Amino acid sequence: MADTTFVLDGKEITLSNYKVVNDSVLNEIRKTLTSLPEDYNPPSTTSNNNDYLLSDSPYLIFLLIIIFIVIKVRSVFAEGSNKNSRKPSSHYNDVSVDASKNYDEGAGVDYYHYKGSCLDLKHSDIEFILEKYFPYYRNLEQDLQFRFFDRTTKFMYSKDFLIYSNEPFKEMPVLISAAAVQISFGLDEFELPHYNNIRVHREEYFADHSLRILAGNVEGNCITLAWTHLLKGFYDYEDGSNVGLHEMAHALYYQEMIIEKDEPDFINHFSLLMNDGEGVLQQKQCPYNLYSAYAFTNLQEFWAVSVELFFEKAHPLQTAYPNIFNHLQNLLRQNPLIPNQPV
Numbered sequence: 515m516a517d518t519t520f521v522l523d524g525k526e527i528t529l530s531n532y533k534v535v536n537d538s539v540l541n542e543i544r545k546t547l548t549s550l551p552e553d554y555n556p557p558s559t560t561s562n563n564n565d566y567l568l569s570d571s572p573y574l575i576f577l578l579i580i581i582f583i584v585i586k587v588r589s590v591f592a593e594g595s596n597k598n599s600r601k602p603s604s605h606y607n608d609v610s611v612d613a614s615k616n617y618d619e620g621a622g623v624d625y626y627h628y629k630g631s632c633l634d635l636k637h638s639d640i641e642f643i644l645e646k647y648f649p650y651y652r653n654l655e656q657d658l659q660f661r662f663f664d665r666t667t668k669f670m671y672s673k674d675f676l677i678y679s680n681e682p683f684k685e686m687p688v689l690i691s692a693a694a695v696q697i698s699f700g701l702d703e704f705e706l707p708h709y710n711n712i713r714v715h716r717e718e719y720f721a722d723h724s725l726r727i728l729a730g731n732v733e734g735n736c737i738t739l740a741w742t743h744l745l746k747g748f749y750d751y752e753d754g755s756n757v758g759l760h761e762m763a764h765a766l767y768y769q770e771m772i773i774e775k776d777e778p779d780f781i782n783h784f785s786l787l788m789n790d791g792e793g794v795l796q797q798k799q800c801p802y803n804l805y806s807a808y809a810f811t812n813l814q815e816f817w818a819v820s821v822e823l824f825f826e827k828a829h830p831l832q833t834a835y836p837n838i839f840n841h842l843q844n845l846l847r848q849n850p851l852i853p854n855q856p857v
Contacts, residue, residue, distance in 0.1 A: 613627060613628050613682070614627045616676075618678070624678075624680075625676050625678040625713075627677075628675045628677060629674055630671045630673045630687055635687075637663075639688075640663065640688055641663065643685050643689065644692060647685065647745070647749075648689065650662075650692075650696050650751075650825070650853075651663075651692065653853035653854055654853075654856075655854050655855055658857070661699075662692075662699065665695045665699070666695050668705065669691040669694055669695055672705050672707070673691070673709070673710065674710060674712070675687050675690075675712050675713075676712070676713045676714065677714050678713065678715045678716065679714070682714075686714050687712075689744060689748065690712055690714070690739060690744065690758065693744070693756075693759055694706060694766075697759055697762050697763060697766060697821055697825075697846060698766060698846075699848060699857055700846050700847030700848040700856070701780075703769075703774075703777075706762075707769075708765075708768065708773045709735055709765055710736075711735060711736040711737075712737050713736055713738040713739070714741055715739070715740050715741065716742065717741070717742050717743075719738075719740060728740070729743040730743065730744075730757040730761040731761065732768065737762070738761075739757060740757065744757055744758045751826055752826055754806075754826045755806075755826075756826060759825060760819065762821075763817060763818040763822075764814065764817075764818050767817060783841055783844045783845035784817075784845055786841050787845060788813055788817070790835075790838055790841060791817065791838070792813065794816065794838070795810055795812075795816060800834070804823060804830055804831065804834050805823070806819060820838060820842060824842045824846070825850050828850040828851050829851065832851070
């Protein structure tokens with residue numbers, strides 16, 4: 515999907531599809547933009563590390579308040595229509611689960627807590643999900659598929675999943691775990707033990723203690739993802755945008771560079787990547803329109819977007835930035851140009 519761009523006073527305001535995707539929300543934004551004063555001067559975009567977000571500014575805060583009200587009104591009606599659905603969805607009927615229903619006071623919504631070790635998904639279920647939704651897995655040779663499957667189940671069993679939805683699809687823990695395994699498939703360690711909890715919102719969500727709208731973020735010991743964005747990332751596997759890979763890249767960086775700090779090869783190759791990344795950021799331009807504007811926010815976002823491109827646009831990345839590609843290949847110990855045997 516293309517970015518949504520508004521022309522205001524001769525200047526463009528672009529809202530990335532990573533931030534806002536609901537048509538009803540976009541319509542509210544369009545109405546608000548047309549009501550702004552004639553002398554309005556759009557502010558420059560800002561962002562925080564490890565988030566997909568909308569910028570903060572006085573006008574955008576006002577705009578987000580309107581969006582918040584719209585979403586709350588919609589949720590009230592949804593609550594009424596779903597009042598008889600306060601139990602795990604039938605999508606889990608054939609699965610042995612140990613789930614508890616909880617209430618998040620900050621978000622004002624219910625969520626279900628699933629322990630990955632108690633999901634007891636059948637091997638045939640996991641295999642079917644990976645085969646249907648995960649291109650990286652489908653392309654692997656059979657022996658590597660066995661290894662990928664084993665790592666995915668181990669990762670999943672080590673996490674707690676907090677599902678902010680009345681429909682906790684069993685694909686959720688499998689595909690999220692697979693995203694983490696994909697970027698670490700060439701590494702010895704892959705379970706990201708610092709991150710005990712994985713939160714899943716059905717769609718984009720408000721950040722904790724903020725009116726920022728996110729599709730994913732990494733904070734504390736928790737990785738949070740919007741389910742619709744995650745699915746889109748693997749459904750369109752060649753557009754260079756994948757929120758699952760993006761957020762897992764942030765988590766991998768923090769695990770290896772801040773928490774562990776005991777892998778010299780990872781640290782060395784990451785430093786080389788960041789050195790070349792600084793040069794790319796200083797250029798403020800990108801051959802072949804490869805990197806999005808968001809990647810130029812800071813080095814952390816450059817790293818996460820580079821991981822997305824490494825897997826989804828390997829050939830263009832190697833052509834435009836051979837050093838970046840080589841550093842990622844050495845860092846992750848993978849070559850996505852050989853999809854059936856990348857490690």
